[in-house]
Amino acid sequence: MQDKIKQLLDxxxxxxxxxxxxVEELRIKYISKKGLVSQLFEDFxxxxxxxxxxxxxxxxxxxxxxQNRINSLRDALQNKGAEAKEIDWSRTAYxxxxxxxxxxxxxxxxxxxxxxxxxxxxxxGPEIEDDWHVFxxxxxxxxxPARDMQDTFFVQNVPGSLLRTHTSSVQSRVMSxxxxxLRIICPGRVYRNxxxxxxxxxxxxxxxxxxxxxxxxxADLKQVLLYFAQEMFGPETKIRLRPSYFPFTEPSAExxxxxxxxxxxxxxxxxxxxxxxxxGCGMVDPNVLESCGIDSKRYSGYALGMGIERITNLKxxxxxxxxxxxxxxxxxxxxxxxx
Ligand code: DAH
Numbered sequence: 001m002q003d004k005i006k007q008l009l010d011x012x013x014x015x016x017x018x019x020x021x022x023v024e025e026l027r028i029k030y031i032s033k034k035g036l037v038s039q040l041f042e043d044f045x046x047x048x049x050x051x052x053x054x055x056x057x058x059x060x061x062x063x064x065x066x067q068n069r070i071n072s073l074r075d076a077l078q079n080k081g082a083e084a085k086e087i088d089w090s091r092t093a094y095x096x097x098x099x100x101x102x103x104x105x106x107x108x109x110x111x112x113x114x115x116x117x118x119x120x121x122x123x124x125g126p127e128i129e130d131d132w133h134v135f136x137x138x139x140x141x142x143x144x145p146a147r148d149m150q151d152t153f154f155v156q157n158v159p160g161s162l163l164r165t166h167t168s169s170v171q172s173r174v175m176s177x178x179x180x181x182l183r184i185i186c187p188g189r190v191y192r193n194x195x196x197x198x199x200x201x202x203x204x205x206x207x208x209x210x211x212x213x214x215x216x217x218x219a220d221l222k223q224v225l226l227y228f229a230q231e232m233f234g235p236e237t238k239i240r241l242r243p244s245y246f247p248f249t250e251p252s253a254e255x256x257x258x259x260x261x262x263x264x265x266x267x268x269x270x271x272x273x274x275x276x277x278x279x280g281c282g283m284v285d286p287n288v289l290e291s292c293g294i295d296s297k298r299y300s301g302y303a304l305g306m307g308i309e310r311i312t313n314l315k316x317x318x319x320x321x322x323x324x325x326x327x328x329x330x331x332x333x334x335x336x337x338x339x
Pocket of ligand 1: 165166167168208209246249279280281282303304305306
């Protein structure tokens, strides 16, 4: 009996079939009610009692192997059929999905190209900066609150090393290595220790502009600001300058543009004032020029800085800042074809 089982086991393991009909024939031959395996179960009755345990186990194994073998032969043939049906070798290839440019990239490139038309070139600086480039060279007092742990991320175990909180640090990078005339814009990512919400993030993007030459005046700054605003938001756009304070500029101002959503009539976006703030600017403080090695009696200049997310919100009405960094395809796909 045991020999018979082993023989059948070998036979079953070597089974092959080329069609589903053949599989069905094998099923009938081996595991149907009158099949060879079932017959052995009949013979089992006459096995002596002391052998029943072992032979019973072998029989069950044989039955299981036979079932598995026949099932897998059937599966293989069925899948082959399905695959063969699916592939149509003559059909054209699937289109490769085209990516989209990120809305912040779109806006950054647009700002750069407006300033490029005025002769500005792009300058870059590191995101991991030192205290001197971010604060000291820009006339921040030692106890200025921006230097506080609450606003700035410091690099652990590296004294004086921090993540830049504004792209103004690139101003001092350029001024301390080059002499005027200087005409640069610096786009880039900045970091601040903020709780993340729909209107604040611990990283965002800024664009800085700096112009240093002989006899640069506030009137030059104002003209560039007006040109930028009208190129970016349309020829109807008006600007207004409000006095402000930054350590690195004197005098300093903040610029508002006429709300491009209501056209200056007043709406929820501009808090019914008709104006929205978009950037900070001013004449570079002589202290900053001197600390970077530029003769402040000979040269003067202006600087301005804006948040790229803010400009993007105005252009595309994105209500939640977090969308910019979540990589959600449904959000990004909406900028397909934008340029
Ligand atoms: N660095 C400022 C900030 O992060 C923005 C700024 C204001 C830049 C005035 C300037 C400027 O160049 O002149 O808020």
